[in-house]
Amino acid sequence: MEFDKDVGRLQRLMAASIAGINRRQAILETLSINSGDRIIDVGCGAGQLLGHLAKAVGENGEVIGLDPSVDQLAQAKSSCSDFSNITFLEKGADETGLPDNSCDAAKSTQALEYIPDVDAALTEITRVLKPGGSLVNVSILWDHFRFHGADTRLNDEIHEVFRAHCSHQMLPMELSGKLQKLGFRDIKDKSLAFVITRRDHNSPALYTENVMANFAINNGMSEKDVTSWRSQLAIAEKQGRFGFASFPVLTSAHLAG
Numbered sequence: 001m002e003f004d005k006d007v008g009r010l011q012r013l014m015a016a017s018i019a020g021i022n023r024r025q026a027i028l029e030t031l032s033i034n035s036g037d038r039i040i041d042v043g044c045g046a047g048q049l050l051g052h053l054a055k056a057v058g059e060n061g062e063v064i065g066l067d068p069s070v071d072q073l074a075q076a077k078s079s080c081s082d083f084s085n086i087t088f089l090e091k092g093a094d095e096t097g098l099p100d101n102s103c104d105a106a107k108s109t110q111a112l113e114y115i116p117d118v119d120a121a122l123t124e125i126t127r128v129l130k131p132g133g134s135l136v137n138v139s140i141l142w143d144h145f146r147f148h149g150a151d152t153r154l155n156d157e158i159h160e161v162f163r164a165h166c167s168h169q170m171l172p173m174e175l176s177g178k179l180q181k182l183g184f185r186d187i188k189d190k191s192l193a194f195v196i197t198r199r200d201h202n203s204p205a206l207y208t209e210n211v212m213a214n215f216a217i218n219n220g221m222s223e224k225d226v227t228s229w230r231s232q233l234a235i236a237e238k239q240g241r242f243g244f245a246s247f248p249v250l251t252s253a254h255l256a257g
């Protein structure tokens with residue numbers, strides 16, 4: 001999925017919602033950041049976490065926001081214009097161009113699952129981390145990501161079509177083994193699962209519903225069916241039987257020292 005134009009806008013609204021805030025809080029609590037650290041945010045998107053990281057590393061530290069999307073990086077640059085210790089790389093995670101052992105920590109939020117060759121990205125992240133460096137990743141268990149309230153057949157169909165929006169449906173389940181092979185230790189997983197039963201303005205459910213609807217129409221479902229799915233969700237909400245469940249997992253690890 002390309003994170004430009006409408007998808008990028010919806011993704012940024014999603015990141016600014018309560019679900020995004022909770023994730024950033026969990027990441028900041030897990031990353032042990034020291035003044036002077038150099039931290040890379042892999043797939044930084046519109047950079048909602050970059051300012052927090054920049055304050056934590058201080059003026060002697062550096063935060064690198066890496067993302068291949070020109071649209072996302074433009075947003076990130078604009079929102080971080082007050083920080084002189086943030087640099088931006090318009091690159092993919094598999095080829096950062098950074099020197100070996102040059103970062104104290106790497107974090108990534110809902111980006112690795114979109115990278116087809118995620119092993120190449122993880123190898124590159126490992127290469128740029130210093131021995132003992134920390135990694136924090138948040139990825140979603142997409143098999144457990146689900147809207148409730150619409151007709152079962154239609155609901156199943158749209159979720160099935162949406163599977164193609166990302167390369168790795170269950171990355172958190174595979175990450176531990178991949179990280180062990182790359183030399184990481186202290187690998188821990190923490191559930192950031194949440195449930196939402198409203199789809200009002202600024203609800204992550206509504207943004208996600210929009211993203212899914214656009215994706216489904218662009219990938220072969222009829223507008224009539226997608227409109228019908230959305231109407232059914234709206235009716236379900238009015239009747240108090242709407243729900244949206246998502247299951248992000250925060251994985252943390254340290255590279256062997």
Ligand SMILES: C[S@@+](CC[C@H](N)C(=O)[O-])C[C@H]1O[C@@H](n2cnc3c(N)ncnc32)[C@H](O)[C@@H]1O
Pocket residue numbers: 003011015042043044045046047048066067068069072091092093094108109110111112114115
């Ligand atoms: C769902 S967004 C998440 C953005 C941000 N981390 C956040 O939490 O708001 C996924 C991001 O991954 C980026 N991305 C896609 N392919 C990538 C790659 N090969 N390397 C790094 N980032 C990538 C996209 O451009 C997009 O900004």
